[in-house]
Amino acid sequence: MPVTALVSAKSAGVTTAALALTLASKRPSLLAExxxxxxTIRAGFLQGQVGAGYGLYHLAAAERTGSDALANAFANHLWPMDEAGHRKLLPGLTDPAQAAALGRTWPALSEVMHVLADEAGYDVFIDAGRLAIESGRLHTTLTPAPLLHRADLVLMVVRGTEQALTLARHLVDPLRTELADRGSGPDALGLLLIEDGQYRAHQVAEALKTPVLAALPWDPDTASYFTNGGRPPRGYGRSPLLRHARTATEQFEAAASRRHIQQQYPPRPANPQLAGVLQRLSEKGGSRG
Ligand SMILES: Nc1ncnc2c1ncn2[C@@H]1O[C@H](COP(=O)(O)OP(=O)(O)O)[C@@H](O)[C@H]1O
Ligand SMILES: [Mg+2]
Structure with a gap:
């Protein structure tokens, strides 16, 4: 299954979309914040249920010990978002100052995510936040650049408004060039349209010269639940956002498979240690901690 990274030019709905996709997927799924x-999920959607002892920041120290330690820590820092434990969250940083410590952790973390996707069949979604470009390149501290380089799909989340397109226009080209030069290829880049504003998918695709791989509807009730948590709104399971998110996960899977076929990727070298830990993780199911 694909590893899909989501980014924005400016707050566009990345976190909301990532949650919707993770909760709607037909497959086991992981959201790495x-x-x-x-x-923002810890304080928002999860309303503080998860303490600061959990999450991404702790993986930096584990990575310094070795790849097996990282894979173990990864498994121990996932928070189940459903009873069965099929939908997991790696909670994000509690303080932006922690980001610098992760600079050298991203490549190994990416490896773990790809093993989870390839060997355990997970749909992996990465909330990569807002793009920051410096001298035409992805900023090394303000973006998790190695995660974007290695993702099967990198989706720029855009709204169909004039303001959103104006900003996105300046970021699409440097991002595509970065993926061509240092990533898995320029065709990893696609758009995820949030249907707010006057522009339709074909117009957005044309304006940004990038394919729209899926669209999510404007759905304030469901989005507000993902942003603030609390009680799910009435009819949540059949809400427009969740239903379209489910379709979107299929569209991403199809797009990623097409890329794999076209590129004829060499199979990734198997890492038996990593695969073993992830096997244990799959068996652990819904247990918290
Ligand atoms: N599809 C949507 N429909 C309605 N509101 C949305 C949608 N997606 C996001 N929002 C709202 O937009 C705001 C920003 O969303 P968020 O996901 O936090 O963006 P980002 O992670 O890109 O900063 C939040 O208030 C959220 O509820
Ligand atoms: Mg966000």
Missing amino acids: CDPAGG
């Missing part, structure tokens, strides 16, 4: 500006 890797926004260097700090995570």
Whole structure:
């Protein structure tokens, strides 16, 4: 299954979309909250249920011990978002100052995510926050650049408004160039349209010269639940946002498979240690901690 990274030009709905996709997927799924500006799900959707002892920041120290330690810590820092434990969250940073410590952790973390996707069949979604470009390149502290380089799909989340398109226009080209030069190829880049504003998918695709791989509806009730937590709104399970998110996960899977076929990727070298830990993780199911 694909590892899909979501980014924005400016707050557009990345976290909301990532939650919707993770909760709607037909497959086991993981949301890795890797926004260097700090995570919002812990205080928002989860309303403080998860303490600061949990999450992404702790993986930096584990990575320094070795890849097996990282894989173990990764498994121990996932928070189940459903009873069965099929939908997991890696909670994000509690303080943006922590981002610098993760600079050298991203490549190994990416490896773990790909093993989870390839060997355990997870749909992996990365909340990569807002893009920051410096001298035409991805900023090394303000973005989790290695996660974007290695993702099967990198989706720029945009709204169909004039303001959103104006900002996104300046970021699409440097991002595509970065993926061509240092990533898995320029065709990893796609758009996820949030249907707010006057522009339709074909117009957005044309304006940004990038394919729209899926669209999510404007759905304030469901989005507000994902942003603030609390009680799910009436009819949540059949809400427009969740239903379209489910379709979107299929569209991403299809787009990622097309890329794999076209590129004829060499199979990733198996890492038996990592795969073993992830096997244990799958068996652990819904137990918290
Ligand atoms: N599809 C949507 N429909 C309605 N409101 C949305 C939608 N997506 C996001 N929002 C709202 O927009 C705001 C920003 O969303 P968020 O996901 O936090 O953006 P980002 O992570 O890009 O900063 C939040 O108040 C959220 O509830
Ligand atoms: Mg966010």
